Amino acid sequence: MHRILVVEDEPSVARGVKDALVFNGYLVDHVDEGERGCQLAREGSYDLLILDLMLPGMSGLEILERARAHGVTAPVLILTAKSQEEDRVRGLELGADDYVVKPFSVRELIARVGAHLRREDRKPGVASAQIGRVEIDFSTRQMRCDGEPVPALPKEIDLARFLVENPGRVVTRDELLVKVWEYPVTGIQTRTVDNYIMKLRHKVEPDPTRPRHIITVRGKGYRLAHA
Ligand code: CA
Numbered sequence: 001m002h003r004i005l006v007v008e009d010e011p012s013v014a015r016g017v018k019d020a021l022v023f024n025g026y027l028v029d030h031v032d033e034g035e036r037g038c039q040l041a042r043e044g045s046y047d048l049l050i051l052d053l054m055l056p057g058m059s060g061l062e063i064l065e066r067a068r069a070h071g072v073t074a075p076v077l078i079l080t081a082k083s084q085e086e087d088r089v090r091g092l093e094l095g096a097d098d099y100v101v102k103p104f105s106v107r108e109l110i111a112r113v114g115a116h117l118r119r120e121d122r123k124p125g126v127a128s129a130q131i132g133r134v135e136i137d138f139s140t141r142q143m144r145c146d147g148e149p150v151p152a153l154p155k156e157i158d159l160a161r162f163l164v165e166n167p168g169r170v171v172t173r174d175e176l177l178v179k180v181w182e183y184p185v186t187g188i189q190t191r192t193v194d195n196y197i198m199k200l201r202h203k204v205e206p207d208p209t210r211p212r213h214i215i216t217v218r219g220k221g222y223r224l225a226h227a
Helices: 011-023 034-043 060-069 082-093 106-122 154-165 173-179 192-204
Strands: 003-007 027-031 048-052 076-081 098-102 128-131 134-137 142-145 148-150 170-172 214-217 221-224
Touching: 003 011, 003 034, 011 027, 011 106, 027 034, 034 048, 034 060, 048 060, 048 106, 060 076, 060 082, 076 082, 076 106, 082 098, 098 106, 128 154, 134 154, 142 154, 154 173, 154 192, 154 221, 170 173, 173 192, 173 221, 192 214
Parallel strands: 003 027, 003 048, 048 076, 076 098
Antiparallel strands: 128 134, 134 142, 142 148, 170 221, 214 221
16 A cells, blocks of 8 residues: 655645545645655655645755655655746756646546556566675575575565665664555554564674674664675
8 A cells, every 4th residue: 555645734735635645545644844744754654755845844845855865766746836837847856756736636636646656666676686695586585695595584585675675775663664564654663673684684694793784773773785
């Protein structure tokens, strides 16, 4: 199920967009303020972002810029007014994927959201990767060390894949719970991620007590370093 963040301060627009997205089967979080929107956009691990431009706290363009700088690759759709032509161009330069001019038809918005998400889903993932001592084939979902098979749990493979697909970037526990374990909401306290990171380290790290590949970033999460 796809998760979408809507940052829009105009209540009637926000309600219309949210209702239509929910009706079409998406999980939606809505924020009506820029700074909180920016935080969620960066850390909430959404599949798609819908950003209004003029917002209290922080503009949609700034949210977009900060999210991209943070390594967020999800499609971003911006909502603009007719008079905001320059902002629209700036938005596309900053890495927005699409824009919709207000007033817009909700059907059109939904169609565009669907198109972007289908395109994302079709992107091929990484086929294989070497992390430290092990080679992982994501198509056969097998791990090998020096040619010998290494038994691995399905979620270990999924976790490794997510790290490989986000190299060098700090991924948070929340993000991993949503993307790898498919939790529908963030903020759940569990040791699941930490336990699986430990399992994975015992396979890939020459010395699991001194990780060189799966690095802990204190208070934030984990980062894959190809050492
Ligand atoms: Ca606005």
